[in-house]
Amino acid sequence: xxxxxxxxxxxxLTSSVMAQDFPEFKVQQSxxxxxxxxxxxxxxxxxxxxxxxxxxxxxxxxxxxRALGLKPANGDSYYQPVPLETTxxxxxxxxxTTEGTAKIGTDFVLxxxxxxxxxxxxxxxxxxxxxxxxxxDDFKGVDVKGKVIITSVGVPGEEAPNQLFASVDDKQxxxxxxxxxxxxxxxxxxxxxxxxxxxFGRPSTKxxxxxxxxxxxxxxxxxxxxxxxxxxxxxxxxxxxxxxxQSKDIATYNVAGILEGSDPKLKSEYLIxxxxxxxxxxGAAAGQVTPQDTIFNGARDNAFGTVAVLTxxxxxxxxxxxxxIIFVAYTAEEMGLLGSRYYAENPLVPLExxxxxxxxxxxxxxxxxxxxxIGLDRTGVKEEFQxxxxxxxxxAMDDPxxxxxxxxxxxxxxxxxxxxxxxxxxxxxxxxxxEINKFYHQAADNPDNIDHSYLLKYAxxxxxxxxxxxxxxxxxxxxxGDKYEAAYKKLxxx
Numbered sequence: 001x002x003x004x005x006x007x008x009x010x011x012x013l014t015s016s017v018m019a020q021d022f023p024e025f026k027v028q029q030s031x032x033x034x035x036x037x038x039x040x041x042x043x044x045x046x047x048x049x050x051x052x053x054x055x056x057x058x059x060x061x062x063x064x065x066r067a068l069g070l071k072p073a074n075g076d077s078y079y080q081p082v083p084l085e086t087t088x089x090x091x092x093x094x095x096x097t098t099e100g101t102a103k104i105g106t107d108f109v110l111x112x113x114x115x116x117x118x119x120x121x122x123x124x125x126x127x128x129x130x131x132x133x134x135x136x137d138d139f140k141g142v143d144v145k146g147k148v149i150i151t152s153v154g155v156p157g158e159e160a161p162n163q164l165f166a167s168v169d170d171k172q173x174x175x176x177x178x179x180x181x182x183x184x185x186x187x188x189x190x191x192x193x194x195x196x197x198x199x200f201g202r203p204s205t206k207x208x209x210x211x212x213x214x215x216x217x218x219x220x221x222x223x224x225x226x227x228x229x230x231x232x233x234x235x236x237x238x239x240x241x242x243x244x245x246q247s248k249d250i251a252t253y254n255v256a257g258i259l260e261g262s263d264p265k266l267k268s269e270y271l272i273x274x275x276x277x278x279x280x281x282x283g284a285a286a287g288q289v290t291p292q293d294t295i296f297n298g299a300r301d302n303a304f305g306t307v308a309v310l311t312x313x314x315x316x317x318x319x320x321x322x323x324x325i326i327f328v329a330y331t332a333e334e335m336g337l338l339g340s341r342y343y344a345e346n347p348l349v350p351l352e353x354x355x356x357x358x359x360x361x362x363x364x365x366x367x368x369x370x371x372x373x374i375g376l377d378r379t380g381v382k383e384e385f386q387x388x389x390x391x392x393x394x395x396a397m398d399d400p401x402x403x404x405x406x407x408x409x410x411x412x413x414x415x416x417x418x419x420x421x422x423x424x425x426x427x428x429x430x431x432x433x434x435e436i437n438k439f440y441h442q443a444a445d446n447p448d449n450i451d452h453s454y455l456l457k458y459a460x461x462x463x464x465x466x467x468x469x470x471x472x473x474x475x476x477x478x479x480x481g482d483k484y485e486a487a488y489k490k491l492x493x494x
């Protein structure tokens with residue numbers, strides 16, 4: 001028994017020494033602090049897409065990748081252009097029926113599409129949705145040509161906020177293919193209508209479609225209160241008068257570099273290590289300001305995560321992991337996960353070769369002894385997360401606020417929805433308390449008030465966890481029954 005214990009202790013010590021030989025164990029605080037102080041500097045002006053500060057931050061990240069010798073992920077470039085457009089909603093808009101009138105801005109918003117004017121027959125459908133795999137088709141036996149579709153927001157069986165918005169493009173496309181002239185969705189979600197008014201009733205930014213608004217079917221959302229003028233058994237026609245939106249293009253980029261793995265076989269599989277580098281900008285339009293500070297530096301959200309990805313890139317170029325790595329800094333997360341959504345539809349490496357995404361994001365921290373991993377138990381790599389955090393004196397904990405649906409509110413969900421196992425590695429928080437709210441999307445979120453020693457441990461543990469996962473014999477997978485398991489099986493042909 002004594003011999004077994006001695007041998008075990010020797011193996012444990014050997015393992016510990018080998019682990020601490022990895023470069024991430026030797027990272028200096030001066031290095032992580034340098035990245036933080038540059039990315040969240042006042043000169044970056046809040047890194048909002050469409051501003052010089054956002055482009056400067058992208059350039060800084062790209063030059064770090066270049067200096068480390070990473071291969072450009074987009075041909076000969078580290079930049080993946082993400083086509084965005086800012087639209088200004090029309091000032092004129094009315095929906096009229098025999099039951100009353102609804103006004104744009106107050107009662108309804110134009111989500112997408114161009115102007116429309118005229119009186120049209122209406123067709124009421126449950127969701128105006130088609131899902132061939134599930135055998136669901138609201139249009140079966142229904143003629144909508146030349147008519148206005150009135151339906152419910154979202155898709156059947158999905159209530160997550162991101163699904164309400166994610167379905168807009170598809171529903172508009174289906175309506176156009178079926179010959180409808182417009183689609184009106186009744187916003188019967190439990191979420192407040194005022195949120196929709198604020199976001200879509202003012203200038204907003206989204207991914208630019210190839211065809212633009214001209215020729216696209218007008219897609220409207222109307223509040224459940226105002227929708228009483230559209231009751232199915234009382235109206236047969238609707239009069240629409242909705243003006244056109246104005247728009248302008250925005251130049252912004254995802255930044256991505258590739259490191260080939262060391263294992264002859266496993267290097268054909270890729271991990272994506274990601275974080276968004278954008279933030280909300282500066283001035284009163286970005287949020288509450290003070291005479292002393294009008295810049296939203298975004299140190300915690302999300303220079304923190306970007307520093308972790310840069311730390312991993314430097315460590316991995318010194319000692320390669322077995323699998324290949326795509327390092328991606330996303331833009332436009334704060335505008336609705338737009339950078340990651342674009343990447344998921346336009347991947348720089350085929351998605352079926354991408355076996356895992358370890359995303360970095362968070363609202364801040366209130367416990368520097370922990371790392372919060374959103375999805376800790378969902379992808380079969382809990383052991384690796386626990387080992388990596390413990391190595392730096394930290395504890396891995398799961399989502400403390402599952403009711404917030406945080407998993408589906410960060411960039412990881414763009415790839416998770418495609419089937420790729422994709423948790424989010426967040427700074428430690430135990431609740432959305434005053435400490436979190438003090439800095440979240442506030443001008444006070446500056447590099448000079450973060451815990452730089454904790455930033456170092458966060459970046460080191462993230463890097464070590466990524467290494468352990470990249471070196472696994474088997475690629476990660478969603479646990480049985482996970483809501484993304486079906487997409488996983490489809491993507492990988494399981």
